[in-house]
Structures are given as C-alpha cells and as structure tokens.
Amino acid sequence: MNTPVESAKKATLILKDAAQLLTCAGSNPSHLEVLADGWVVITGDRIAGVGQGAKALEVFRHTSGLDFSNPEEVSLTGKVLAPGFVDCHTHLVFGGSRVDEYVAKLPRGDAESLKKRGIPTGLAASMAMTRAETEEALVESAGHRLKNLMSSGVTTAEIKSGYGFTAEHELKQLRVIQKLKALQPVDLHATFLGAHGWPPDMTKEAYMDILMSEMIPEVGRSGLATACDVWCDDGYYTAAESGKILSKALDFGMKPKIHTDAYSLIGGSELAIEMGMLSADHLNYTTYDIMEKMAAAGIPGVLLPGTDFNVQHPVLTQPGLMLKAGMTLALATNLNPGNYVESMAWILVLACRRHGMTPEEAIRAATIGGALALGLQEDRGSIEVGKRADLQVWSTDRYENIIYRQGANLVEMVIKNGQPIVSR
Numbered sequence: 001m002n003t004p005v006e007s008a009k010k011a012t013l014i015l016k017d018a019a020q021l022l023t024c025a026g027s028n029p030s031h032l033e034v035l036a037d038g039w040v041v042i043t044g045d046r047i048a049g050v051g052q053g054a055k056a057l058e059v060f061r062h063t064s065g066l067d068f069s070n071p072e073e074v075s076l077t078g079k080v081l082a083p084g085f086v087d088c089h090t091h092l093v094f095g096g097s098r099v100d101e102y103v104a105k106l107p108r109g110d111a112e113s114l115k116k117r118g119i120p121t122g123l124a125a126s127m128a129m130t131r132a133e134t135e136e137a138l139v140e141s142a143g144h145r146l147k148n149l150m151s152s153g154v155t156t157a158e159i160k161s162g163y164g165f166t167a168e169h170e171l172k173q174l175r176v177i178q179k180l181k182a183l184q185p186v187d188l189h190a191t192f193l194g195a196h197g198w199p200p201d202m203t204k205e206a207y208m209d210i211l212m213s214e215m216i217p218e219v220g221r222s223g224l225a226t227a228c229d230v231w232c233d234d235g236y237y238t239a240a241e242s243g244k245i246l247s248k249a250l251d252f253g254m255k256p257k258i259h260t261d262a263y264s265l266i267g268g269s270e271l272a273i274e275m276g277m278l279s280a281d282h283l284n285y286t287t288y289d290i291m292e293k294m295a296a297a298g299i300p301g302v303l304l305p306g307t308d309f310n311v312q313h314p315v316l317t318q319p320g321l322m323l324k325a326g327m328t329l330a331l332a333t334n335l336n337p338g339n340y341v342e343s344m345a346w347i348l349v350l351a352c353r354r355h356g357m358t359p360e361e362a363i364r365a366a367t368i369g370g371a372l373a374l375g376l377q378e379d380r381g382s383i384e385v386g387k388r389a390d391l392q393v394w395s396t397d398r399y400e401n402i403i404y405r406q407g408a409n410l411v412e413m414v415i416k417n418g419q420p421i422v423s424r
C-alpha cells in the first residue's frame with residue numbers, strides 16, 4: 001500500500017518588483033514599514049512569503065519548500081502594494097436618496113425650504129425610504145455602493161442595520177447583508193443597530209421595551225448579526241440605557257460596540273471600557289483622561305472624518321492626542337445617507353489634512369486599525385506571512401500620493417483571498 005504523501009503547497013500568485021510594499025506590520029501606529037522592491041508569494045488565500053529584492057525572492061523559491069511549478073507572476077514596477085482597506089463602520093444598506101437634503105444644507109442652500117417642500121430629513125426620512133423598499137431593491141443599491149468601496153481598495157467591510165426600527169425591517173436589512181455576502185467578494189461583517197434612534201411615532205421608552213423584549217432576541221436567534229451597536233449621545237440613548245441594550249445583545253451572542261461622544265460626553269466611551277467593547281466610534285468629545293483609559297483597556301477608537309466634514313462638525317476628533325494617549329485607531333467611511341462617502345482614499349485625505357494624522361498613521365488606521373476594530377487583526381490588515389492575501393495595488397511609486405493626489409482613484413488592482421477582484 002502506498003502511504004499518502006502530503007504534496008507541497010502550490011505558490012499560486014507572485015506579486016513582485018513593487019516600488020514600495022507597505023506591510024502595516026508592527027505595533028507602532030505611527031510607523032509604516034516600507035519595503036523597496038517588495039514581493040509577496042501567495043498560496044491559495046494566504047500570504048506565504050514577503051520580502052524585498054529579486055535575489056531574496058530567488059532564495060525563497062528554492063528554500064521555502066513550496067511548489068513553484070506554475071504560479072502566476074505579476075510585476076508591479078513603479079507601483080505601491082498595500083494591504084486591502086478594512087472599512088469597519090458603514091451603514092451602506094439604505095433605501096432612497098437624501099440628495100435634496102444634502103444640497104439644501106450646503107452653505108448657500110435653503111434648508112428652510114425643505115419643510116415647505118415636504119421633504120423629510122434625517123433618520124426618519126431614511127427609515128421611511130428603507131421600509132418602503134423590497135429586499136431585492138436594497139440588495140441592488142447596496143451592491144453598487146459596495147462595488148465602489150471595493151474599487152477604492154476595500155476588501156473587508158462592516159455594515160450596520162438601523163433604518164428599520166421594527167424586527168421585520170431590521171431583519172430585512174440584515175438579510176440584505178447576508179445576500180451581499182454571497183453575491184460579491186468583499187468580506188462583510190453585520191452589526192445590528194436597532195438602537196440607532198427610535199421611530200418618530202413612538203417614545204424612546206416604548207421603543208426600548210420592544211427592542212429589549214422582541215427585537216434583540218429575534219435578531220440574536222436569526223444569527224444574522226455578529227455585533228450590536230447603539231447610539232449613546234445627548235438626544236439618543238443614555239449610557240445606562242446603552243448598557244442595558246448591549247448587555248441584552250451580549251446574552252444573545254452579539255458583541256457590543258458603540259457610536260458615542262459625537263455630540264456630548266455622557267459616559268459612552270467609559271461604558272465601552274467597562275464592557276470591553278469591540279470599538280468606540282466617533283469620539284469628538286472624548287477627553288484625554290478617557291483616551292488614556294481606552295488605551296489601557298485596549299479599546300480601539302474608530303474615527304469618521306467624512307462625517308466630521310459633511311456635518312461641518314465644530315469639534316474635530318483629535319487623532320494626535322489619541323495616539324499620544326496610546327490608543328489604537330481605525331479610520332472608516334461611515335458610508336450612510338448623510339455622508340455618502342464611497343472612497344477610503346478621500347477619508348485618508350480628510351484624516352491628514354483636517355485631523356492632523358500623518359500619511360503613515362492614516363494608512364495603518366485604514367488597514368490594520370480597521371482589522372483591530374473588528375477583532376480580525378490576526379487574520380488580515382497587514383502583509384505578513386500566514387495572513388489572508390487581501391491586497392491592493394496603487395498606480396504610483398510613492399504611497400504619499402494616495403493623500404496628495406485627490407479625487408482620482410489610484411487603486412488599479414484589488415486582490416481578495418489571493419484572487420484579483422478589481423483590475424483596471
């Protein structure tokens with residue numbers, strides 16, 4: 001009898017000659033490791049080798065023990081190779097359009113006229129338009145947004161529900177995310193955000209009763225969301241209410257995360273520390289002593305410069321202070337009807353120009369930072385051996401151009417699980 005011999009793993013794809021390979025490895029959030037003349041060897045969906053220089057690649061071919069009989073080889077001369085972006089905060093499943101509201105609220109727009117013209121605004125408007133759409137229509141519109149994100153280098157995204165405000169309509173949004181998982185290659189992580197607010201025809205207390213007794217149990221049992229989110233701010237949910245909601249969600253297997261300190265400081269970020277949340281997001285009003293506590297507790301902060309820009313927020317988040325306090329940071333698009341941002345590069349521009357991040361910090365926050373905020377840092381977010389081969393190629397030889405050259409999409413190739421998914 002023959003003894004089965006395990007055959008050597010096949011090298012399936014080699015990306016080589018990159019002008020710069022950004023590993024995003026290491027624990028210093030301000031230091032970006034850059035390999036000149038960089039290469040990556042991929043086996044299936046994993047990174048099997050990383051290095052620099054043609055000589056080192058030749059050595060790797062002969063010493064790695066991999067089967068190099070038939071890999072595809074792509075030369076990236078004059079280009080930058082980076083990890084795929086991890087967009088850890090989006091609300092990209094929604095119905096209708098709020099473009100009239102956006103235009104009316106521009107500096108020379110006529111916001112007063114919205115009422116006269118009978119145009120509903122804000123969360124209530126998105127609730128009505130999302131409830132009115134079929135699951136198929138939502139899959140279609142969200143699929144287009146996701147495709148645009150993917151073309152901007154995103155290989156993993158988080159999507160929240162939160163425009164339904166009934167079990168039926170929240171589950172509809174979560175099923176849309178489930179369907180999108182099967183229809184396209186970007187990895188999706190679904191979050192239940194029933195506590196985004198409450199419907200206009202109900203008091204907060206009445207809605208919270210339904211949320212606690214019906215919605216969280218039903219969503220939990222459906223298995224359609226791995227995390228639960230709440231908006232904890234003045235005019236939304238208090239820290240005590242948020243704690244109750246998220247504890248209930250935890251009982252049903254959903255990990256807690258939070259929108260907080262965006263417009264007030266009422267204890268949301270401290271709750272994030274107390275509950276050991278996946279992340280705390282927004283953080284405009286977070287004080288330095290809380291930043292230090294978040295750092296000590298290892299709670300990542302998710303910054304959303306697109307929102308600060310689009311709502312003309314008077315208090316910008318301060319990533320410089322947060323990094324000084326020792327926090328881990330992520331950058332995300334927060335793609336939603338009031339902040340229609342489908343480009344991670346634009347988020348990097350804003351993070352650097354308006355919030356004072358360095359290009360190195362911003363690139364790390366959009367890759368390994370996003371992975372940390374989703375609890376996926378062991379699996380992706382950097383170019384390291386053993387990690388998922390989620391990568392992107394920029395048509396430039398210097399990474400700073402992703403921030404300098406604004407409005408153009410420099411992403412010319414995106415690779416997900418070792419397979420090209422975007423090629424321009």
Ligand SMILES: [Zn+2]
Pocket residue numbers: 089090091259334
């Ligand atoms: Zn949000």
